[in-house]
Amino acid sequence: MKTLLAWLLWLWMCLVIVGAFFYAPVVLQGFRTPGSSRIVFFHVPMAWSSFIGFIAAAVWSLLYLIRRNPRHDRAAAVAIEIGLLFGILATLTGAMWARIEWGAWWNWDPRQTSILAVILFYGAYLALRQSVEEPEKRARLAAAYALLGLAVTPFLFWVVPRITFSLHPDPVVNRSGKVDMDAANEQVLFASGFGFAALFFWMQNLQCRLEALAERRAALKE
């Protein structure tokens, strides 16, 4: 069953890639290099998946604190790791796009800043886990930190666009935030979003199972 779903996901992503390059019309007025805007079908879903990682980690952290089941702690940690991966990919693709479109890799555009802050948070979470030896304590402290992160990060997303917008009014920033596209583009974008979200959970599931097996093997060795 799981293998079937994995193959379906592969098929879906292939369709997304094909759709991004051939089905979706060249796109998004107002860009200097319209061809490059196809990156939106990958860059944006990657960012979405990164945030899914954050929320998933927070949910599993809360579950851990209530149930104290080590599986939930492992799920939270893996969610952060994969969220970090997608966050880095989103940043890289965003920087590439920014270079082509605005001429510079980094602009302190609100979205670039926000995703950077989230990546810093992920890194801090993983650094915390590295610094605590005892599994129970590590799980507890990491879960608390994840939930603290959830409590404060929304402020960043709310505040930064307001500040940067007023200092650097940039029509492109506003435009790419809104889903202001014609139907075909929207379809590909949401299909890609769904695909990347499924990809996230598939990777999450795999990694959790892998780590559980590694733990069992270590326990059997004694």
Place this chain on the structure above:
Amino acid sequence: MSRDTSSWASEAAAVFVKEWRCEFRTRYALNTLALFAFTTLVVVSFSLGPMGVARAQGTAVLPVLLWIILLFSVAAGLPRAFVQEEETHTATALRLAATPSALFCGKLLYGLTLVLALEVFVTPAYLIMTSLEVTSPWLLAGVLAAGGYGLAAGSTLVAAIIAQARSKGALFSVLSFPVLLPLLVLTVELTRGAAAGDAAGVSLPVLLLYDASVTVAGLMLFPVVWNP
């Protein structure tokens, strides 16, 4: 015979008094904060004081540096509140005797008074040494109070977390930065607004909302962090 001579508030007050009593006898935190703040203050105002930067640029740059001074001073002096309990092993007695929420509030109040004392010392000195003009001093006072509270609250909870980990000093900076970043973005913008007279899209209530968020998170998460 045990009688209920005190309440939750009295517990928190006892923690607060104990912190300051110990602090006055060692002066560790006060010295660290003062030394750090003074050194950075001198360096900043020397390079960016009235002679160093033009007036218009000053309004853009100087508010940021004020908050950097405050942030790093707090990072230098505040974590000790929990780290020392673990290192001197007094945390065991505290875990057995104290109600976690009262303990958190007592430590938070201690941190808050430290930060406010730091601000009272640093801000006038900073304004004078850099000749930064402030259009709305009341807004500045509000930002310092609310921002200072956010710094104290966030730092106290993060300090409680890292006190139980290894490499506490480095880890505090790593963990507290993402948590305090939204606060600092807000306070810098508001300080800029207080100096220039235009708060550019953010307002004090959002800062207060952050403070409330961190406080609630602290009260709910501290018992989990503190006790197994």
Place this chain on the structure above:
Amino acid sequence: MRRRNCGYSPGVTATLRFDDVRRRFGRLAVLNGVSGRVEPGGMLLVTGRNGSGKSTLLRCLSGLLAPDAGTIAYRENGADLDVAERRRRVGVVAPDLAFYEELTVQENLEFFARLRRTGPERGHAVLERLGLPLDRLAGALSSGMRQRLRWAWALLHSPRLLLLDEPFQNFDRAGEDGARALLAEHLQNGGLAVVASPLPLDFDHVSGHLELGV
């Protein structure tokens, strides 16, 4: 010599029961399914060589450590107390208990008394019996005097359950006699005690014996 009565709260009946308590640290299984029970007036003596898990067991019982498996049930007057309440109700003496070096003995006791929502009189009474001046800085105490302070701290809030890890460590003759008398009084008043000791302890009122590491 008039003996100050360290007013144990009469009328509160407590029982302790723990079943199949397990705890491991990394690969090392320190507690492998330990069980026991203590009735009012009873003292459970826990013995075993170094590293057999005596301190670990006591820390689990006091709520400082969460066991990996097993149950610990502490009841006062028939009502089950959860971990947080148990933590605050027990009296603990342990080698790693430390107090604030910058404060005097009296200030330490008053601080913890306020946290425990009680007065410091019990602590003062214990120190008067054991012998320790109240105005000495906690940082300036010798190891035997620290032990006296630990006993005073443990009895501050009239606990019904005493968890004593190497309770007579560092005591001189007088200190040990005084502490033994306090323990005997506590048990006579219906209190419970779990005492861990690496060496055989000659004590009258032992009601149960648990040997760890065997």
